[in-house]
Structures are given as C-alpha cells and as structure tokens.
Amino acid sequence: MTHNRRGRPREQGIDAAVRAAVNELLEEVGYQRCTVDAIAARAGVGKAALYRRWKSKAELVFAAVVHDDTLAAPPDTGTLRGDVTGVLADIQSALDGPQVRNALPGLLADLRTEDAPATRLGELFLVRERAYLVEVLDRALARGELARRPEVPVVHAMLLGSVFAWLHLLRETVPPGGLADALAPGLYGAIIVLGR
Amino acid sequence: MTHNRRGRPREQGIDAAVRAAVNELLEEVGYQRCTVDAIAARAGVGKAALYRRWKSKAELVFAAVVHDDTLAAPPDTGTLRGDVTGVLADIQSALDGPQVRNALPGLLADLRTEDAPATRLGELFLVRERAYLVEVLDRALARGELARRPEVPVVHAMLLGSVFAWLHLLRETVPPGGLADALAPGLYGAIIVLGR
Amino acid sequence: MTHNRRGRPREQGIDAAVRAAVNELLEEVGYQRCTVDAIAARAGVGKAALYRRWKSKAELVFAAVVHDDTLAAPPDTGTLRGDVTGVLADIQSALDGPQVRNALPGLLADLRTEDAPATRLGELFLVRERAYLVEVLDRALARGELARRPEVPVVHAMLLGSVFAWLHLLRETVPPGGLADALAPGLYGAIIVLGR
Amino acid sequence: MTHNRRGRPREQGIDAAVRAAVNELLEEVGYQRCTVDAIAARAGVGKAALYRRWKSKAELVFAAVVHDDTLAAPPDTGTLRGDVTGVLADIQSALDGPQVRNALPGLLADLRTEDAPATRLGELFLVRERAYLVEVLDRALARGELARRPEVPVVHAMLLGSVFAWLHLLRETVPPGGLADALAPGLYGAIIVLGR
DNA sequence: AGGTAAGCGAGACGGTACGTCCTGTCTTTTT
DNA sequence: AAAAAGACAGGACGTACCGTCTCGCTTACCT
The missing domain is CATH 1.10.357 (Tetracycline Repressor; domain 2)
Structure with a gap:
C-alpha cells in the first residue's frame, strides 16, 4: 500500500499536474532549463510537494516521462x-x-x-x-x-x-x-x- | 595556423596537465562533480587558460577523454x-x-x-x-x-x-x-x- | 464563554502540554529552531490545535513564556x-x-x-x-x-x-x-x- | 590588510551598492522581507559576492546598517x-x-x-x-x-x-x-x- | 634593447539552479 | 465539533557551479 491511513492523504491531482508541467517544459526548454521551481510554478504546486514524492529532479522527470502504458503489451504477430x-x-x-x-x-x-x-x-x-x-x-x-x-x-x-x-x-x-x-x-x- | 603570431605563445604543458587532471577527476568523482574549478586547481592552471582553449566544460572533457589513437587504425583481418x-x-x-x-x-x-x-x-x-x-x-x-x-x-x-x-x-x-x-x-x- | 456548546470540547491538558513543550524547546534549541512542528510533536498535539488557540508562533511562544504570576503583586516595602x-x-x-x-x-x-x-x-x-x-x-x-x-x-x-x-x-x-x-x-x- | 595580493581584487563599488540596497529595502519592506535575493538583485550583484563578504544575512544587514561614523566623536560639552x-x-x-x-x-x-x-x-x-x-x-x-x-x-x-x-x-x-x-x-x- | 601583445595563476563576478526548511492553512479519519 | 496526523502553497536560505572578467606578472616576438 502506498501510505499511512492517518493524516491528510496525498492530493490526487498533483501527480497528474506535475507530469503535465514537466512534459510541457521538457518540450519547450529542454531538460537542463526545466527547473524544479518552474515545474512547481507551472503545476501550481509547492516544491515541498515535489520532494515529498520524488527524491530529486531526475527521479521526478523520469517518473513524468515514463508512462505506465509505455511498453504496455508485448506484441504477438505470429512471426x-x-x-x-x-x-x-x-x-x-x-x-x-x-x-x-x-x-x-x-x-x-x-x-x-x-x-x-x-x-x-x-x-x-x-x-x-x-x-x-x-x-x-x-x-x-x-x-x-x-x-x-x-x-x-x-x-x-x-x-x-x-x-x-x-x-x-x-x-x-x-x-x-x-x-x-x-x-x-x-x-x-x-x-x-x-x-x- | 591556430593563432596570431604576436604575444606570448601558449604554454606547451598545459594541454597535457589538463587532460591528466580531467581523467583523474572523472575517475574519482564522475562527470558532474568534476568541476571546472577542480580541473584548474588540479592541473595547476587558471580557469582562463582552459576557456582560452575550449569553449565549455563539455568540450574540454570531450577533448581530454578522446585520445587521438581512438579508432586509430581500421582493422583488416581478412574476413x-x-x-x-x-x-x-x-x-x-x-x-x-x-x-x-x-x-x-x-x-x-x-x-x-x-x-x-x-x-x-x-x-x-x-x-x-x-x-x-x-x-x-x-x-x-x-x-x-x-x-x-x-x-x-x-x-x-x-x-x-x-x-x-x-x-x-x-x-x-x-x-x-x-x-x-x-x-x-x-x-x-x-x-x-x-x-x- | 469562548466557544459553542456543540461538538467535542477543547481538551484541557493541551495548553499545559504546549507550554511545557515550548519551554523545553526554547531552552534546548532557542527560538528560531523551536519549530511549530517540533512543538506540536513534543506536546503530542496536532498543529491545528495550536493555531486554533493562538494565531501565530510568536503569540504561542509569548503565551507559553509569560507566566500569570509574572509581575503578580506590586511590592510595597515602605520606601x-x-x-x-x-x-x-x-x-x-x-x-x-x-x-x-x-x-x-x-x-x-x-x-x-x-x-x-x-x-x-x-x-x-x-x-x-x-x-x-x-x-x-x-x-x-x-x-x-x-x-x-x-x-x-x-x-x-x-x-x-x-x-x-x-x-x-x-x-x-x-x-x-x-x-x-x-x-x-x-x-x-x-x-x-x-x-x- | 584587506585581501591577498593575488587574483582579482574585490570590486570596490559592491560594498556601497549593497549597503544602499539593504537600507532601501529595510525601509520599504522591513527586515524579514528584506530578502538576500532581493538585496542582490537591487544591488546588481550575485549572491556569491554577498556570501563572499558576509557569512549570513544577519551580518550583511548589520554591516550595512552600522555606518562607520556612527558614534564617531565622543562629545565634550564641558559638563x-x-x-x-x-x-x-x-x-x-x-x-x-x-x-x-x-x-x-x-x-x-x-x-x-x-x-x-x-x-x-x-x-x-x-x-x-x-x-x-x-x-x-x-x-x-x-x-x-x-x-x-x-x-x-x-x-x-x-x-x-x-x-x-x-x-x-x-x-x-x-x-x-x-x-x-x-x-x-x-x-x-x-x-x-x-x-x- | 625595449615595447607590446598575448599568455599566465589567482580568484572575484553575475547568474542560475538545487534541495532544505519553516509557517500558516487545509483535509483526512477518529473520538 | 474538536482531536492527531500530515499534506499543501509559498517563499527564503545558503551552497554550488559555470563562463566571464580583472588583477599583477611573465614571456616571446617585432621593431
């Protein structure tokens, strides 16, 4: 399971908003200038919320860039x-x-x-x-x-x-x-x- | 020809010292923490001397890491x-x-x-x-x-x-x-x- | 009376526990590092309970530090x-x-x-x-x-x-x-x- | 003496520019919202230049606020x-x-x-x-x-x-x-x- | 022989990003 | 409705690094 039952649960929309912000920024300005502050600002999110979920910019971006459906199904074409x-x-x-x-x-x-x-x-x-x-x-x-x-x-x-x-x-x-x-x-x- | 004839010529040993410093640092601490300042310090060289020769850290490291003999001779083995x-x-x-x-x-x-x-x-x-x-x-x-x-x-x-x-x-x-x-x-x- | 009659009444021990926690922390780490989170944790209390009683860290600490008996009685020594x-x-x-x-x-x-x-x-x-x-x-x-x-x-x-x-x-x-x-x-x- | 003879000497105008910036900001927004970034920006100076001279915001502000002529001359009024x-x-x-x-x-x-x-x-x-x-x-x-x-x-x-x-x-x-x-x-x- | 242009080590400079910390608010579930 | 727990936005701090610039000095070339 993902987190304790006590206390305020993690807000659902944040992951999606961050993923969107990261992808937009990556496309617009590339990785190096895709700043953590810029991500937070664009996602309407505090930096703390980011670092609560991922331990560094790299992990954050990785998570945003690799969708779950990436490599979803192994193809079977018969040959x-x-x-x-x-x-x-x-x-x-x-x-x-x-x-x-x-x-x-x-x-x-x-x-x-x-x-x-x-x-x-x-x-x-x-x-x-x-x-x-x-x-x-x-x-x-x-x-x-x-x-x-x-x-x-x-x-x-x-x-x-x-x-x-x-x-x-x-x-x-x-x-x-x-x-x-x-x-x-x-x-x-x-x-x-x-x-x- | 590489530069004007006037003024003090570039010192010979610097390229070798820098190459050595870069390679040591790369091995010891990796690329990110192989700082330009650290390179200059280890090579006993000013940063200006580095940027006079290469236009960025990346080019500097690239030059230090790619030896001339890399891919020196095309192999001919008969098959x-x-x-x-x-x-x-x-x-x-x-x-x-x-x-x-x-x-x-x-x-x-x-x-x-x-x-x-x-x-x-x-x-x-x-x-x-x-x-x-x-x-x-x-x-x-x-x-x-x-x-x-x-x-x-x-x-x-x-x-x-x-x-x-x-x-x-x-x-x-x-x-x-x-x-x-x-x-x-x-x-x-x-x-x-x-x-x- | 200070609050409505409905709902759970304010717990009595909280004020005392907070006062104690604040005073301990002030002595141990000083004002700046006497964090609101630290106070809440040490007092075994949620932050909301603190902000329900005092409107800021400063007021909280002030209240904890000024005892009622401070300046209790005007002295009369005869001269x-x-x-x-x-x-x-x-x-x-x-x-x-x-x-x-x-x-x-x-x-x-x-x-x-x-x-x-x-x-x-x-x-x-x-x-x-x-x-x-x-x-x-x-x-x-x-x-x-x-x-x-x-x-x-x-x-x-x-x-x-x-x-x-x-x-x-x-x-x-x-x-x-x-x-x-x-x-x-x-x-x-x-x-x-x-x-x- | 103020610094080593080697290397680029500290730029003269910076101390004055910083002092001015700090005093303006203190007057406009007070101490707490007189940010180090704001000081640097207003003085047209990098943060590194500040931390090279003073070891914290507090020392920086102190130095800017206490002029040398403060308490310059002991008064002698005859009584x-x-x-x-x-x-x-x-x-x-x-x-x-x-x-x-x-x-x-x-x-x-x-x-x-x-x-x-x-x-x-x-x-x-x-x-x-x-x-x-x-x-x-x-x-x-x-x-x-x-x-x-x-x-x-x-x-x-x-x-x-x-x-x-x-x-x-x-x-x-x-x-x-x-x-x-x-x-x-x-x-x-x-x-x-x-x-x- | 001396002037001068360019080299040199040292290190300060502006800018920018990072990751941490803290405050005051909000949102859960539990009592 | 109040409680504990803890997530949230916002924003400041101090550190680190890059590429540039400025010192004072040294070295070779060119008059």
Whole structure:
C-alpha cells in the first residue's frame, strides 16, 4: 500500500499536474532549463510537494516521462520477424517523442550520479522490457523459428541500443518507413543467427 | 595556423596537465562533480587558460577523454567477421574505460545543450567511425562476402548502439570473452542478412 | 464563554502540554529552531490545535513564556528605594530565565512584523507593568519622598531598558548581589531627581 | 590588510551598492522581507559576492546598517550633564532612523542564533560605545563632578537600555524636545548619585 | 634593447539552479 | 465539533557551479 491511513492523504491531482508541467517544459526548454521551481510554478504546486514524492529532479522527470502504458503489451504477430518489429516500435515509442528525446541524455547523466536508486527507476523500465523480450524469444522457440534461445542481454543490447544510437548518438532523422522497419531486418537476422 | 603570431605563445604543458587532471577527476568523482574549478586547481592552471582553449566544460572533457589513437587504425583481418569484431573492439575501447564510462552520459547531456558545435566534436568522432565502417563494408563487398552494401547508418546504429547500450543503458558487466566477441556473432549475422 | 456548546470540547491538558513543550524547546534549541512542528510533536498535539488557540508562533511562544504570576503583586516595602528594587526584581524575573532569554529577541522581531495585535500581547504585559510603576510612584508621593510625579514613560523606559540592556544587549553576567541591587541605586537616584 | 595580493581584487563599488540596497529595502519592506535575493538583485550583484563578504544575512544587514561614523566623536560639552545628553543623542542616532528601527529586532534575533561571531559584530559596536562612556565619566572625574567612577556596565545599561526601551519595547513616539533631552535629566541624576 | 601583445595563476563576478526548511492553512479519519 | 496526523502553497536560505572578467606578472616576438 502506498501510505499511512492517518493524516491528510496525498492530493490526487498533483501527480497528474506535475507530469503535465514537466512534459510541457521538457518540450519547450529542454531538460537542463526545466527547473524544479518552474515545474512547481507551472503545476501550481509547492516544491515541498515535489520532494515529498520524488527524491530529486531526475527521479521526478523520469517518473513524468515514463508512462505506465509505455511498453504496455508485448506484441504477438505470429512471426519472430513481426514480433521484433513490434518490440522495436515499442522501444522507439518509449525513446522518441519530443519530451523523452529532450530528457533522456540529461536523465541518464543525473540518474547515474545518484547513489543507488538510479537503478530503482531505470531498472524498473528495463526489467519489463527484458521480460517482453524473453517472451518474444520463447514464442519463436515454440514456433520452431529458433533452435535455442540467444543470450538475452545481447539481444537486448542490440535492440535497445540500435534505437538509442539512431535517436541520440547519430541523431539521424527517422526514416520515412519508420525506424522499426529500418532496423528490423538486420536485427531479425542477428537473432536468427544467434538462435541457430 | 591556430593563432596570431604576436604575444606570448601558449604554454606547451598545459594541454597535457589538463587532460591528466580531467581523467583523474572523472575517475574519482564522475562527470558532474568534476568541476571546472577542480580541473584548474588540479592541473595547476587558471580557469582562463582552459576557456582560452575550449569553449565549455563539455568540450574540454570531450577533448581530454578522446585520445587521438581512438579508432586509430581500421582493422583488416581478412574476413568481414573478423573486421566486425575489430570495429566493435575499437568502439568498446572508445566507450569503455573508467573515465569515458563516467563522462559519457554527462557529456551527451551537455553537448546536446550547446548550440550547434555539439556537432563539431561529436561528429568528428562519429564521422571517422563511419568512414572505417564504410571501408570495412567495401572490403567485404570486394571479397564477395556481401552482394550489396547495407545502409551505413543502420549498421552504424547497430554496432555503436549495441556497445553503448551494454555499457551505459543495461550496465551489464563486460563478459569474460570480451564484449566484442559477445556481440560480433549477432551483428555479423545482421550485416550478412542486410547485404544479401 | 469562548466557544459553542456543540461538538467535542477543547481538551484541557493541551495548553499545559504546549507550554511545557515550548519551554523545553526554547531552552534546548532557542527560538528560531523551536519549530511549530517540533512543538506540536513534543506536546503530542496536532498543529491545528495550536493555531486554533493562538494565531501565530510568536503569540504561542509569548503565551507559553509569560507566566500569570509574572509581575503578580506590586511590592510595597515602605520606601521608594525598596519599591524600585522590587520592581526591578520583578522585571528581571520576567526577562531572565533560560527560556525568556532565548525567546525574547526572536519574539520582538516576530511580534513587530504582525499587523496590529503585536500590541495585544506585548501591551498586556507592559500595561500591567506600567500600572505597578504608577502605584509605586504614587506611594512615594504620598510618603513625601517625591514632590511631583515624574513622566511615567521616562521612568518606565529607564527601569525596563536597563534590565533588558543588561541581559540582551550587553549580555553581561548577572552580578553576585543580583541585578536589581546593582541597578537600583542609580535608578532610584534618577527618580528622585526627576521628582524633585 | 584587506585581501591577498593575488587574483582579482574585490570590486570596490559592491560594498556601497549593497549597503544602499539593504537600507532601501529595510525601509520599504522591513527586515524579514528584506530578502538576500532581493538585496542582490537591487544591488546588481550575485549572491556569491554577498556570501563572499558576509557569512549570513544577519551580518550583511548589520554591516550595512552600522555606518562607520556612527558614534564617531565622543562629545565634550564641558559638563557631565551636557556630555550625557550628547551620548544619549549618539545612541539614539544609532538606534533610530527608519532602517535601524526596522532592522534591529530581527538582527538581534538572528545574530543571537549564530554560533560565536554574533559577538564579533555587536561587540565591535558596543566596545566603542563603552569607550566613549568611560571617557565621559573620566572627564567628569577630572572636573570634580564625580568623586568616583561608577560601574561602567551599569551606566552603559541605563543609557543604552533607556533609549532602546523607548524605541523598541515601549514604542513611544519620540517627544518633541528630543529623546535625549527627555532622558538626560534622570540619567544624569543617576550617574551623579552613583559617583558620589 | 625595449615595447607590446598575448599568455599566465589567482580568484572575484553575475547568474542560475538545487534541495532544505519553516509557517500558516487545509483535509483526512477518529473520538 | 474538536482531536492527531500530515499534506499543501509559498517563499527564503545558503551552497554550488559555470563562463566571464580583472588583477599583477611573465614571456616571446617585432621593431
């Protein structure tokens, strides 16, 4: 359960208002100039309410940027090829979008600084992503598309990394057919080779 | 030529002292707490001397962290498989190491903020990397290992992204056989499929 | 009567518990760090209960620090000289003591800020003090020790101010014979001169 | 000497600009709402420049409010009676005035909180005041107006305290003839009695 | 040989953000 | 309706860092 039964309960609307404020500010001014004071002001909220919920700006922004429905459902398209495309599209939808695109580099930098719980939040996201991946691979095994399951971290790194590199390292424009379609052939091939 | 002929010439030892100071500090305290003041103090140098050479902390750290011999020689091992492993090893050697590992996320965040010349430095690195990649692919074409040259940005994203994700997103430990060897099979397969 | 008959009656012990908590905290940490939250916590009381009784921290602390028996009885020693010593002792007992000594400066600062009713509390205290003073002077007139009654505010300022300055401005240690005895001769002389 | 010979020297105008800003703000909004940020903004100065010179808001305001010429010259009027009036006028001029009047209570409260150096600043002022007092008393001894020198702290408390109480405790309006003239007769009488 | 332009270490400067703290109010549930 | 608990808005404080500027000094080039 989330908090004690005694005392005034946390106000419901605040989380939503903050999430909205953060996303607006990220889009308008980017991560660095998305100030905690500005967030509080735009959300009509005191800074104390923010720090009562999140322990730093980084965690706050992370929580605002990662929606619950991100990576909501593992796709099942009937073929490994289709599933890989689906996973890539999910990853892209999580890493793309004006807000995340602005936030991610700063977030990576700030979360790394924080003692341990950098893990807490990031892992939460990655763990779910990896679970989807395992499911996709297991389905392919069941279908006979793979003879054995490749190392999951390797596949994870290739899929997640390819999307991330495209968006944040190479800073290429997203190709007309969609990023997932551009990356899927090669990464599908990689998985097939690893699972032979 | 780098500057006017008049006046006192720039002192020679400073670049080396600064590079050393930055690398020590990155390893000891990470990027965020690797302060410009701390760098200057440790290098026994005034801040003005730093800003005379580099236009921001990010460029300074970037310059200190990227050695000239990074990606020095394009590997030629006789096979695409071997060349891919070589490129991956080069990428790893550029992204790994205690300093870069600490610096990279912060660097990505700060360079993104800076107006245009974020490009200047980052691109310089990426452009060379991409040239090596083109050479590797062309060699494979010449050998008949590939029928056509895959989209270079796609290959680039897969290779660079896989290493980056392993080190900075998934934060996995480097496997005993080496990261390049772990990633090479799948990525080699991907290139083969794309070049068919 | 002070409040409606309906609903739960105000709990009796609260005033005493708060007074005790305030005095403990004043002694332990001083006025500024004697937080309203700390008072409530130590008294085992909600903050609302405090603000239902007093309209600000300053009034709360003031009420806790001024005992009812402060300046309880106007001394009558038979001589002006003795009466002055008595008044001084009363003033000292009101301004001295570990709690008041810690509280007074902060109290003065905060009460001054508050709109009008700063007066309400402070005056209450000063008015009673002044009444005692008038009585003392009138007795001296009746005895023939004074020919005319000196300006009361002047006398009041001299008596109260001397004690306050000793304790809070000069921060001298209280002399062995007692502060009242140290100050009485001079101030008695002053009154005599003024009443000649 | 005021600072090291190396490095950029402290800018001269800042102290004056800050002093002016503080005095304006004290008069306009009082001590509590005379914010450090507001001071910095009005003085056109960064907060760092303030905290480089003074270690807290209280010390900053104190320094701005106590001019060097406060209590500049010990008066010599030829008679103790005149000298006492002069000292009282000096004290009043130090404690009165729109700024000091607004600042003093808050200052007393905040300086008391700070560890030791509350002393540093306050004492500086009191020590000079006491020195003047000693000189006045010694002159009176030399003239034969006093047979022996009264306890200085007692006299100090009476003079300083009377003015302070008038202005900050009783909050009486300053009488038409001037506060010094109203208080001088009684306090002169007190000193005479003590010095008999 | 001396002037001068640019370099140098040191450190102060304006600006900006962070995270903490505290006050006075409000909102729960319980009594 | 009052109680304890504790969340809320607002706002100040003091710290930290960045990139710039200003000292007094030093070093090489160019007259």
